[in-house]
Amino acid sequence: MEYGVALVTGAGSGIGQGVALRLARLGARVVVTDISEAGIEETLDLIAAEGGKATGQQLDVTNAASIEAAFASAEAWDKPVDVLVNNAGIVALHSFLDFPIDDWTRVMAVNVTGALLCAQRAGRAMVKQGYGRIVNIASVSGIRAGVGRTAYGTSKAAMIGLTRQIALELAPHGVTANAVAPGAIVTPLTRDNYTEETAATLLPMIPARRMGEAADIAAAVAYLASPDAGYVNGEILVVDGGYVAGGMTQTGSLNLVDTERDR
Ligand code: NAP
Numbered sequence: 449m450e451y452g453v454a455l456v457t458g459a460g461s462g463i464g465q466g467v468a469l470r471l472a473r474l475g476a477r478v479v480v481t482d483i484s485e486a487g488i489e490e491t492l493d494l495i496a497a498e499g500g501k502a503t504g505q506q507l508d509v510t511n512a513a514s515i516e517a518a519f520a521s522a523e524a525w526d527k528p529v530d531v532l533v534n535n536a537g538i539v540a541l542h543s544f545l546d547f548p549i550d551d552w553t554r555v556m557a558v559n560v561t562g563a564l565l566c567a568q569r570a571g572r573a574m575v576k577q578g579y580g581r582i583v584n585i586a587s588v589s590g591i592r593a594g595v596g597r598t599a600y601g602t603s604k605a606a607m608i609g610l611t612r613q614i615a616l617e618l619a620p621h622g623v624t625a626n627a628v629a630p631g632a633i634v635t636p637l638t639r640d641n642y643t644e645e646t647a648a649t650l651l652p653m654i655p656a657r658r659m660g661e662a663a664d665i666a667a668a669v670a671y672l673a674s675p676d677a678g679y680v681n682g683e684i685l686v687v688d689g690g691y692v693a694g695g696m697t698q699t700g701s702l703n704l705v706d707t708e709r710d711r
Contacts, residue, residue, distance in 0.1 A: 451476035451673060455522055455529045457509055457566060458536030460487015462635030463585060465494070466662025467533050467669045472500030474670055476531065479522040481507035483536070509536045509562025519569050528573035531673045534563040534607075535585045539641055541596035552599045559603035560610065567614055571623060580623035581673045584611045585665070588631045588688050604629070608684055615682030624681045626672040631688025633660040652697055656689030 454471045458464040460482030472478045472495040480491045480502050488504040495502040503525050507518035522529055537559045540551035567582050574580025589597050590604025607627060614625035632638060632650055638659070642650075651657060668687045671677055686692050 450675060452530030453477045453479065453522065453526050453528070454531035454533065454673065455479040455481060455519070455566075455570065456533040456535055457481050457507060457562070458483075459491050459533075460484045460489075462637055463630065463633060463662045463665045464533070464535040465491045466666040467535060468502070469494055469498070469500075470663070470666035470670050471531070471533075471673065472502055473498060474674075476501075476673075477526050478502040479518070479525070479529065480504045481518050483508045509534075509566055510557045512565055515565050515569050519573070523573070528577055529570050530574070530577075530579060531581045531583070532566060532570035532574075533583045533585070533669055533673065534566055536562055537585065537587075537603075537637075539597075539600045539637060541600070541641060542598070543596065544598045547598045555599035555603050556606075559600070560606045563607060564610060567610070567625070571614065571618055574623045575618060575621040578622045580618070580621075581675075581677070582611075582614055582618075582623065582625040583669050583672045584625065584627040585669075586611070586627040586629040586684060588629050588686060588692050591629060591684075591686070591692055611684065612682045619681050622678075624672075624678065626677070626680060626683045626685065628665055628668045628672065629684055629686045629688070629692075630665045631660055631686070631691040633662060633665060635662060653694065654689045654691045655694050655697070658689065660687065660689060 454476040456468045459468040459480040468478050468480050468491050482488050492504050505518040508514045586607040587604040589601040590608050611625050611627040668685050
């Protein structure tokens, strides 16, 4: 199964780094991009240590010239990208009534407009070559509301809509667009935004009773980015330990699984 050239945004940290590593392990030639040069170097070192093939490009998803330069450089390095993973994303948490418009604009610019611009640039070349895989990193926050997530949650709901728009229009050209919607994943982003209290309230709502790892998301992305997923299009794959599926989590005196019992 050939992945070809895969460009990952925000690949210098957390989920993006996990995705870049996983795709490199699977034989993709990976274009590691991020706004942060230090993050790019870290991911390139990790890939090189495993013998993978990768190149690094600084790419700010809010800057069209930076996007064009990174894609052009990837094409000069190898060929037009076969896989785009729109992973770069930021969070700003405020109560709804006091949500500052500057933070709203900043979150939308990175999480939504940035993904759109990268998908347009990648999509044009993919249509030309008659093949492509676009995987957008959405969030369970785009499906269920969360306190403080007026901009973030709305941006991730938009990412889900954007995924379906791309899927519909590019499907006839051999290009698929799908999204992965992660639940709570251990990364620098959640480390900075989750208090101990947040984690304590969250865990009982996750049937798996643990936060996810970047590797959990990377495995889902690897499938959607593969040639094997050619008939999967416009799908939103939730990877959250059962958080969205769950409702009532308290069992009271009901013992759901008695490991002592003969089954
Ligand atoms: P992270 O560790 O903060 O990684 C995000 C990366 O994107 C960072 O390297 C960041 O650089 C970079 N970035 C920020 N602004 C950028 C820009 N304008 N252009 C290019 N890169 C930029 O976060 P993460 O937790 O891995 O999140 C990755 C994606 O998963 C995001 O879209 C996030 O919304 C989504 N997600 C995360 C979770 C979770 O629980 N962690 C859950 C659901 C969805 P700097 O560090 O220099 O800013």
